[in-house]
Each structure stands twice: as C-alpha cells, then as structure tokens.
Amino acid sequence: MIPTMNTEEHLAHKRHSLAHLLAAAVLELWPDTKNTIGPAINTGFYYDFEFAAPIAEEDLPKIEKKMREIVKGWKKFDHEEVSNVDAAKRFAGNPYKVELIADIKKAGEKITLYTSGAFTDLCRGGHVDNPAKDIEPSSWKLDRLAGAYWRGDEKNKMLTRIYGLAFDTKKELDEYETKIEEAKKRDHKKLGKELDLFTFSDLVGAGLPLWTPYGTTLRNTLDEFVWELRRKRGYERVEIPHITKKDLYETSGHWEKFKEELFRITTREGHEFAMKPMNCPHHTQIYARKQWSYRELPQRYANTTACYRDEQTGELSGLSRVRAFSQDDAHVFCRMSQAKEEFLKIWDIVHEFYPTFGFSLRVRLSLHDPAHKEKYLGGKENWEKAENMLREIVKEKQVLSFEGVGEAAFYGPKLDFMAKDALDREWQVATIQLDMNMPERFDLYCINEKSEKERIVMIHAAIMGSIERFLSILIEHTAGAFPFWLAPVQVKVIPVRETHHEYAKKVADELRAAGIRADFDGSDEGMGKKVRAAKVQKIPYWLVVGDKEVAARAAALESRDKGPVGAVAVPDLIAKFKKETSERT
Ligand SMILES: [Zn+2]
Ligand SMILES: [Zn+2]
Secondary structure, eight states, X not given: OOOOSOHHHHHHHHHHHHHHHHHHHHHHXXXXXXXXXXXXXXXXXXXXXXXXXXXXXXXXHHHHHHHHHHHTTOOOOEEEEEOHHHHHHHTTTOHHHHHHHHHHHHTTOOEEEEXXXXXXXXXXXXXXXXXXXXXXXXXXXXXXXXXXXGGGOTTSOEEEEEEEEEOSSHHHHHHHHHHHHHHHHHXXXXXXXXXXXEEOOTTTOTTOOEEOHHHHHHHHHHHHHHHHHHHTTTOEEOOOOSEEEHHHHHHHSHHXXXXXXXXXXXXXXXXXXXXXXXXHHHHHHHHTTSOOBGGGOOEEEEEEEEEEOOOOGGGOBTTTBOSEEEEEEEEEEEOGGGHHHHHHHHHHHHHHHGGGGTOEEEEEEEEOOGGGGGGSOSOHHHHHHHHHHHHHHHHHHTOOEEEEETOSBTTBOEEEEEEEOTTSOEEEEEEEEEESSXXXXXXXXXXXXXXXXXXXXXXXXXXXXXXXXXXXXXHHHHTTOOOTTTOSSOEEEEESSGGGHHHHHHHHHHHHHTTOOEEEXXXXXXXXXXXXXXXXXXXXXXXXEOHHHHHHTEEEEEETTTEEEEEEEHHHHHHHHHHHHHHTO
8 A cells, every 4th residue: 555644644643543542531431521622733632521520630540541441442433424413413412512513514514423442523534544553552641631711712611631642653752751851940930930030029910020130130131242233233222211192103003903912001181191012113203303314324223121011811921921021122214225234234143142042043034925915015016125135135144044925024024033942942033024114104214315205114123022031032941051151140159168258258359340240158058068059050150269279369160061170360260251251152
C-alpha cells in the first residue's frame, strides 16, 4: 500500500483517536458522565466532560490504566452516517451532543458516528486505522486536569477537561516533558519573586506590576542600551502626558477602535479624557507643531513611556499581559522616499540588540491580502511601493525570512521580528511598521523641493516593545542569570570572617565609585552560606576576601558561569568589570 498520509496528519489522527479512548475509559469508570468534545491539539489531545461528581488529578492513573486496557480490543473504527433524528435519539441523555447534532443539521452537514469497541462518538472522522496496533503505548500519557467552559463561553457551564500528551515516539514525549519542567523552573513569575525584581499588590490592582530597586535597574539598563543605539542614528527624546482629550483619539480612530480597552476619565468639569493606550497620536502633535521643510526631515522621536489598556482580569498573566506597561517607543516622520533608509536603521538596531542576549531572529514580511482590499487603507500604488521596499530590505539583509500575507496592519505593511529563546520557543518581539494612515488623518506634511505640500509617512519603531513583556521573555530565556552588564547586582563582596568586614566594605565602595553595581554581604552567616546565597541570586561575580587578600590588596574572584578565577588586585578588577560592561559581554 502506498502511504498517502503525511506524518503530521498521522500524528493528529493518533491524538484524536486517543481522545476517543479517553472518553470510552471515563464512561466505563463513571457511566453517568456526559462527554462533549475531544479534539487533537499540538501536544496531544483533550476531552471535556461533565462529571456527576468532581474527579481529581489522583484519578488520572486509573483512567489511563483503563485506556490501556480498552485499546487492546480496538482494531478499527466503524463509520456510519445517520439522520439527525436518529442521532438525537442515540444521544438523548446528553444535552451537549444534542446541541452539536442540531448545529450540524443547521449547517447542512452529514452526521457521522464512529465506533470502536463498545464506544460510539459523534465525530467528523480522522482516526488511525487500527488503534491497538497504530498507537505506540509509550508515546502517550494523561497529563492534567483543567476547567473549561462549554464552547469556551463563560456564560456556559464549567466542564472538566482532561489533557493527554501524545507524540510520535517516547523520545519526543520525554523531550517535551523535560522542556516543560525547564519552562516551569524558568517561569518569570516565579523567578521575579525569587530574584526580587517585581511585585503585585492587591491594593494597587491586578495587572499593575510594581518594580523593586533590582527590577528598576534591569529596566533602566535595557532602556539605556536601546537609547544608545538610537542616539547614534539621529533620534531625539520627547516626552508626553499620559492622558489626552477624547478629540485626539477621535481623529486617530482609536476612540472607536480601542473602545473596549480604553481607560476613560471624566473630569470634574465633565470633559472626557482617556489614558493613552499607545503614543503615536500624541507624537503626531509634536510633529504638527510647526511647518517642516523637506530638508529638516526625517524627524525621529524616541520616548520610553507607560501605556494603559483595560485588559480583562481573566486574561492577565504575570508580565506577559498587564494593564500598565512601558514601551520603548519611537516614531519617525519622513518622506516616502526616505522610508527605506529609516527602516534599515531600525533594522540594524534590532539586529544589534537581540543577538546580545543570544536570541536568534527571523523576520516576517507582513503583507496585505490582495483578496481583501477593503480591509486596507490607501491606494494600490502606495501599497506596492511600500511592500516592494520591505521586500528589498529583507533580500539585501539576507536573513531568515518568510512572507505573511494578510498580516499587514490596515495602515501599512510591516517587518515583524521573531526571536527564538533558549527553550526553542519563538516569540514575536520587535516590529517596524510603515504607516500611511495616521499622517493622512492628522494631515501631516512637509514642504517639498517644488514648494508644495507633500504627504509624509510615519514609521513605528519599538525595539523591546513592551518592556514588561520583553522582560518576561528575557527572564525565562536567561533563567534569571542575566549577563554581567545587565545584572542588577553585578558583584558581591564576601568577607571570610568578621575581621574582614571593613576591608570587604571598602572594596565594595571602590567598585561602586567606579560605577559597578557591587554589594557587600555583611550578614552573620558563614562564608559557605554567603557564597550559596550569591549563587541563588545568580550574581555574575563574587569576591571572597580573607587574610591573604587583605594583605595583598586583592580579592579572590569567582564567576557564576566560569568558576574560580583567583586573586585579582582591586584596580585590575575595576578595569575588567568596566570593560565587560562597556562591551556587553
Ligand atoms: Zn473521532
Ligand atoms: Zn506607534
């Protein structure tokens, strides 16, 4: 027989067949359970149930054992087509299935049932031929329980979801589980607490992170790095208030488009204001303050500042999804003919910034969908020009890239950068967007060579994007072991005994005076414990000082990443640390 199924499809069929098996096992163990739906997902499968009495994680081994028993008798899936009346009769005790049958009928589709062993389910198909033979027993397992609303709607009943993991082989299953374990250890919410970087307060509210001294150092150091890269390329800093009159967002279109997420304020005089959900509209008004000659363009405004969005409480998550976040935002106001050069400059910043942390990048060229012209603003000619320009950039730079048709913003095409982290997860990070819409709405122009008004374009250019979200990625990528130049505490000075305190303190002071973030451990703990504490805090270097070091005006240097270095004179330490900071190694 010629294999017609690709491996990906085969895996999906295997996963979905396991969902059938899961439902069969649950119904044998608890016959009064109502089973609902059970699809394949990209790590395995799940099935949602309404149990008569709640079950617990402890029940999973029992269910899994039953599945392994049942599968031995499943040699095939039998398929039958039935009328909706028949189907409704057969699932009469299960209101979820009855609802699904009614929907299938309404959609005018065929109703099909699949049976293996003693279990029949309403299903569209997509199974392995012979579950007993085709499902390798060591390649799957049940994973965990979760709550899930029927049809994902919180107005509906909460069901119990049982998740299973399933891969092609046991090896892939093991690898996946190792990765999950590692991801749990690296969870930024957990590390944020352990490393004392940020906190949340019930009084302040959910989704509103508060930054500790260490966390603030981290943010500012990152922001300084971005600013350094921008300053070299002609950016200037601007500053704006965090609220605005409604009028600004009516003109920009955000009042309508951001309706749900906008924090609104009514003043005592009854005027309507809003907290800013982004900075672009404010920045247009800095550009619009005067008339510009083409000779003065581009104008490049950089502004690291907080934005506010009224996210739903259920969707908030650590630093990944918050209600207040800071953007390292920038906007370039320029002529269309200058846009390519400006894009290249931002491109270079992105490619200088991300590899510093060991992220590898690929680029998505996000284009408009020609089949849905109505979704986009601006004429065909402008779009062609803009997209060709972006395509040229990607080609010239010879990087890993792919095209995303339909991924453009309604106001213009963009370059989206995807960063791969230490766990091989890909995150969308920086984006450079060409905007032909905002200048139109705010009537932004320059006076060109012919003394005519010429419409300009705007480029949105955040490097980290949201600093909170970037930090959630960076914390997990580095597991909290930040590079030396970025670490909130770069060096810890550890005295061997009480008698060495004074000298240790002096060393720490000297390092601090040289601009190095050094701490002195003056606690009563023994030296071994102090070193362990420095390791737990993931401090890049610690210096141990005892009699020998005091006599030699030196300190015994040890590195988090490379182990003991040996005794180094204090001035040499300062030179070494300064060099590593400025080189960002
Ligand atoms: Zn099925
Ligand atoms: Zn913007």
